[in-house]
Amino acid sequence: MKRENRLVRWIWWAVVVTALFLLGFSIGWFAKRSNTTTENHEASSKYLEEFLDEMQTDQIREHLRKLTRLPHLAGTEQNLKYAEQIMKEWQDFGLDSVEMVPYDILLSYPNKSQPNYISILDHIGNEVFNTSLAEPAPQGYEDISDIVPPYSAYSPKGHPQGDLVYVNYGRTEDFFQLEREMGINVTGKIVIARYGKIFRGNKVKNAMLAGAKGVILFSDPADYWAAGVQPYPDGWNLPGGGAQRGNVLNLNGAGDPLTPGYPAKEYTYRLDPEEGVGLPKIPVHPIGFHDAIHLLKNMGGQIPPNNWKGALNVSYKTGPGFTEGFRSHKVRMNIHSNNQVTRVYNVIGKIRGALEPDRYVILGGHRDAWVFGGIDPMSGAAVVHETVRSAGKLLKKGWRPRRTVIFASWDAEEFGLLGSTEWAEDNARLLQERAVAYINADSAIEGMYTLRVDCTPSLHTLVYNLTKQIASPEEGEDGVSLYESWHKRDNWTNDRDAPRISKLGSGSDFEAYFIRLGIAAGRARYTKNKKTERYSSYPVYHSVYETFEIVEKFYDPTFRRLRAVAQVRGGLIFLLADSQVLPLDATEYADSLRKYAQSIAHLAQANAEQMQTYKVSFEPLFSAVENFTAAARDFHERLQTLNTQDPLQVRMVNDQLMYLERAFIDPLGLPGRPFYRHVIFAPSSHNKYAGESFPGIYDALFDIENSADPEKAWREVKRQISIAAFTVHAAAVTLTPPA
C-alpha cells in the first residue's frame, strides 16, 4: 500500500511537473510570438469601427469653415498660414511627426497693376467692349482683398489681335471637324472655346497645334448650369459674371516646369523660363458667359453643327470674323500675367508603423485654392483633417498601425499638381521601395447623388468591403450601407452587378504616385448623377463662388456626405496600413486587363483590313493576359495556406502585392511622355482628366486611318502591343513563387 501510495504520488508529481512545464512552454511560445512579431491584430477591426465612428459631421463643418475664410492661392502668405495651422493641429491631434516641406517652383499670377482683359475693337482700333476685370464678390465676402481675378495660369504676356473663330470645346475632334469638314483654318486667328468635356490645357495645346495666336475660354450655361437651379447665392449654378480659373499647362506629369524629373530645391538646376516644360506659347484668358455673349453674338462664318451650339441666346457662328456691319471688328487680348519662381509648402505628417515602419500608406490632398476653395479642395482638406483627428484619438487609446501612415497637405496643385509631384520626385526612391498605396483627397464633393470611386483594379475588393461597413449618408436610408446606397444609384450594369468603379485619369495629386511611380492609388468623392446631370464638373468650379456656404447650404447641409467620404478615404488608409496581409486583389487586376485588352483590340478592328495588310495581331497581349490571370488566381490560392505566424512569409507575399502595381511601370515611359510610365493607365493624350487604358496602343491607333505613312504608323502599333504584352507577362511573373 505504502509503495503504491508512493508510486501514485510520483505519478502525480510527474503529471504536475509535465503539465506545468507544458503550460510554461505554451505561454512562452505564444507570448514570444505576439511579442516579437505581433502578428495577431484581432483588435484591428474593433479599432476600425472606433476610427470610423470618431469622425464627426460637426468637426468636418468646423474644419471647412475655418479653412475657407480667406483666399489662399498657392505661393501666398495666407496659404502658408493655413499650412502652419494645419501643421500645428496635426501635432495637437497626436501625429508622431509633422513637417513643412518647401519647394521653389514656377507659379503664374496676374499683374496687379495691369489687369488682363479682352476687347472688341472697332474699325479704327478703339476698344468698344472690354471683358470684366473681376467676378462680382459673393455675399459676405465683399470686403475680402486678395481675390485673384479669373485668369489662365502660365499664359504668356501678349496682345494678340485679330479675327475670332469659335472652336466648340477645342477638342481634337472639334479641330478635325473644323479643318477637315468645314475647311476653316485657324492659323493666325484667336480662337474661342467653351469650357467643358476635356482639360483646358488640352484645348490650348490643340489651338496651338492648329496655329492659333490666342485662346479665349468661356463657360457656357449649357455646360455650367444645372437645370432648374438658381445661380449662386440662391442656388449652386454659376452666375453669368463668374469664370473658371485654371492652369493651361501641358506638363504630362513633369511637375515644376523648370525642374522636370527633380525636386525644385534651392540648389536645383532650373531651365531657362522659355524652355520650361508644358508652358503655352500663346495668350489664354477665361471669361464668364455675360462677357462671352458680347464676343459671340455678332460672329460671322458658318453655322456650326447642332452639337456645337451652347445655351446662350446667340447664333453660334464659327467665324472667322463678324457678321455684316461688324466687319471691321476684331478682338484683342490684353494679357500681362507673370511667371515667377515662388516658394510653396507641403505639410507632411506621419504615424510611425509599429511593425513595418518602412511600409508607407499615404493620404494626400491639396490645400491651395484659386480663391476660398469651399469645394476645391477644402471639402477634401477638411475630410483629411478629420481623418487625422480621428487617427490621433486612436493613437491615444493605444492603437498603432502595422505600417507607417503619411498624411500630406499639398501645395500648388492648381498650378499643375506641383507640390505633390515635387515631393514624389524628392522621395522617389523611398516611395518606389516602400509605398503600399496612395489615396487622394481632392474635393470630397462635386454633387449630391452618390459615391464616386476611381481606383486601380487591385483596390476594387477593398473598396466594396469597406463601403459595406459605412452607413449611407442619404436621408431616409437609415440602416442602409453606403455600398447599397451607391449600388442602387450607379450599378456597373454591363460588366458586373456592383457599384461602378472607374479608371483613374489625372488632374489631381495622385498622378505622380500612380502614373509615374506605379503605386496603387484611388480616390473617392460624392458626385452628381451622371445620367441626368450633363454639366461639366460642378457649376461654380474654380470661381469665387466656391465658398463654405455653397457646401453648407446646398451640397451637404448635414455634412453627412462629407463624413461618408471621410470614412471611405480614412477606412482605406486604415485597412491598407493595418491589415496583416495587404487587402489588394490581383484577380481584379486580371479581370480589368482582360476588359481593356478586348476593348483596345475591338478599337483596332475598325481598321481590320489594314491590320491584315500590316500583320498586326493582339494575340501576344491576350496570351499575356491569360498568363496574368492564372498567376493571379494561383497567388490568391496560395495565400489561403499562408503561414500567418511567419513574419517573413507574410512580408514576402505583401511585397508581391505591393510591387504588383510597380510591375506595370516601364522606365522608358510612353512615347513623348517620359513621366507617364504606367503601361496600363495614363491620362488621355486628348484630355488629361480622362484615363486611357493601354495608352501606348491607343495613341498609336489614334486617327491612324488618316496617317501619312500607314506602314510606319502600324509598325508603331505593333511596337506598342509588344511592349504591353511584355509588361503584362512580366507583371504575371512577379506573382509566381519567388524561387
Added chain:
Amino acid sequence: MKRENRLVRWIWWAVVVTALFLLGFSIGWFAKRSNTTTENHEASSKYLEEFLDEMQTDQIREHLRKLTRLPHLAGTEQNLKYAEQIMKEWQDFGLDSVEMVPYDILLSYPNKSQPNYISILDHIGNEVFNTSLAEPAPQGYEDISDIVPPYSAYSPKGHPQGDLVYVNYGRTEDFFQLEREMGINVTGKIVIARYGKIFRGNKVKNAMLAGAKGVILFSDPADYWAAGVQPYPDGWNLPGGGAQRGNVLNLNGAGDPLTPGYPAKEYTYRLDPEEGVGLPKIPVHPIGFHDAIHLLKNMGGQIPPNNWKGALNVSYKTGPGFTEGFRSHKVRMNIHSNNQVTRVYNVIGKIRGALEPDRYVILGGHRDAWVFGGIDPMSGAAVVHETVRSAGKLLKKGWRPRRTVIFASWDAEEFGLLGSTEWAEDNARLLQERAVAYINADSAIEGMYTLRVDCTPSLHTLVYNLTKQIASPEEGEDGVSLYESWHKRDNWTNDRDAPRISKLGSGSDFEAYFIRLGIAAGRARYTKNKKTERYSSYPVYHSVYETFEIVEKFYDPTFRRLRAVAQVRGGLIFLLADSQVLPLDATEYADSLRKYAQSIAHLAQANAEQMQTYKVSFEPLFSAVENFTAAARDFHERLQTLNTQDPLQVRMVNDQLMYLERAFIDPLGLPGRPFYRHVIFAPSSHNKYAGESFPGIYDALFDIENSADPEKAWREVKRQISIAAFTVHAAAVTLTPPA
C-alpha cells in the same frame, strides 16, 4: 513543527512550480524563436569553410578541359551543346532548378563563301597584297573546323577603297591631335588604328565621327607582346598571324540592337536592321601584325609623335597615302559579313533560399567564346562550374542558404553582353525589387601576378574580409592569405593601406545589372603586374590561341590561381546569400563618393576662371556627400544595436542595404545614354572598358575649353552637378530610419 513543515513543503512546492513554469516558458520562448524565424545561422561559417575547401584544382582543370575542346561561338550548335551539358551537370550537382532561357537576337558572322580581307591595290587596281583569311591553327587543333576567322562583328558589308591614315589607338585624344595639331582630315579615308588602351567600338565610333569610310584594326607587338616571352605555343605572346576578334558596337547598354529596352522574345517588336542601336555604319576589319606591316611600311604623310610609334620595324607615318614610288597604292577593304537574328541560350540555375527566397544573389558569367575560349570566358566558366559543384555538395550535407542563389551561364557576351542584358530586361522587375548583388564571372585569369577586384564600394569590406580567409595560390606562400599576397603586390598606396580595388567599367556581363538596374556588383580575377606589364589585356586575347593549353602551360599550371578566384567569387556569393545581415558597407560608399567628388571638382578647376564667370559651384555636391557620410555612419551605428531576433527588423535594415545601390539610379538615364542610369558610375564615353565616376559631370566637362557655346556648356555642367547632388542626397535619406 508540523505546521512549519507544511509551510516549508508549500514554499518548496511553490518554488518548484515557479521554476518549472519558468523553465518551460524559457524553452518555449527560445524554441519558438529558432523555429519561426531560424535567425541564428551560427553554422554558416563552418559551411563557408567547407564550401571553399571543396573547390578543387583538378576539378577546375577538368571543367576547363571539357569546355574548351571545340569552338563555341554564340548562336552555333556547339555552344548550345555546351549549354545542355552545363544544364545537365548543374542538375546533377544538385541545384533546385536549372532552365535554358532562349532569346532571338541580332548576331553577326562572316560569310563562309566570301571571306573578309584587305587588299593593297596597284595603280590599275590590281590586288598586290591581301591580308590572311585565317590565323594559323594552334598545335593540336589543326583538324578542327568551325573556327571563325578574325572579324569585326557587326561590320556592315562594303568595299571602301582609298588612302590610309594611321590614327594611333583611335582614341578621342588621338583624333583631336590628328585634326587640331597635325591638320589631318580623315574624311573619306580609311583609317588604321592599333588595338589597345580603349574598347574597339569606341575607336570605330571616333573614326565614324571623324568621317572615315573604313577602319582597319591591328595588334601591334608594342601592345600585345610581353617582354621576353615567346609567341604561342612556346610562350603566351601573340603570334604575328594572330588577330583579335570582337564586336565593334556602340550599344551603351541597350542589349540586342533590335530590341532596346525589352527582351528579344518571339513576339517582341524588332527595329528595322538599319535602325539597330549602336551598329557601325562603316566597314571594320582586324588583322595581325604580320599583315599590318605590309600596310604600314610604305605609308606617307607626317612622322607622328613618338608615342604613336608601335614596335613594328616600319616607319609609322600618319598618312594619308603612301610614300614616293607607292603613290598610286590604295587600300581596299572587302567585307561580306552578315547580321542575322539568331537564337542564343542562357542557362539559369537556382538554389532556393531557406528564409528569404525572394532575395537573389547572382553569380553570372558567359559561355560563348570567339573560338575555344581557353581564357575568355571558360577560365571563368570553369570556376563557376566548380562553385556550383561545391554548393551542391553543401546542399547534400543539409545546408541551404538564407537567400536564393542564381547561377547564370550567359550566351552572346562577345556580341555586346547580349544574353545577360536580355535576361536583365526580361526580369527587370524581379531584379529591381529582389536582387541583393551580382558577381560577375568572365575570364578568371589574365595574368600571373595577383588578384584584381573591381566592385561597388559597398562590397570593399566584404572582399577584404573574405580574402583573409582564402589561401594565397602563389608558390612559396604557404600560410599566407590571399589578402596578404595581394596587398603586398598591389597596395592602394596614396589612398589607403590595403589592396587596391578599382571601379567597375564595362565590357562584361555585370553591365545591365550594375549600371542599368543599380544592383551592387563586383568581379574578381587573377591579373598581371600593371606597373611592369604594359601590354593591353593579355597577348592572345580573342585569338585562336586562347586554348586550354595556354592556361595549363603558362597561366596556371597548378590551377591554384583559378581555385583562388573560384573561392573569391564563390565566397562572395556564399556570404551575400547566407549572412543574416547583408555584408554591405555604406561607409565605404561614403568614402568613395568623397574621393570622386574631390576628383571631379579638381578636374573642373582646370577652368577655374570660366567656373567663376558662369557661377559653377560643387558645394551642393560636397554638402550631399557630407550628408551621405553622416547617414552611413549613423546607419552602421544603429546596426550595432539591431535586435537580430526580430525577423522584420533584420529584413528592414537588409532592405536598406540592398536598395542603397538602387538609390543611385536615375530613371532618366545619362544624357544620350538612356540605359546607363547609375549617377555615380558609368562606362567612360571614350572607352567602354573604363569606369567613370560622376559620368554626367565628367562628360559635360569634357573638352569644355573648346566648346562653341561655353555658356550652354557650363549650364549643362551645372545641371549635372545638380543631378549628382540630388542623387547623393536622396541615397543618404534611404539610410535614415524609415519613419
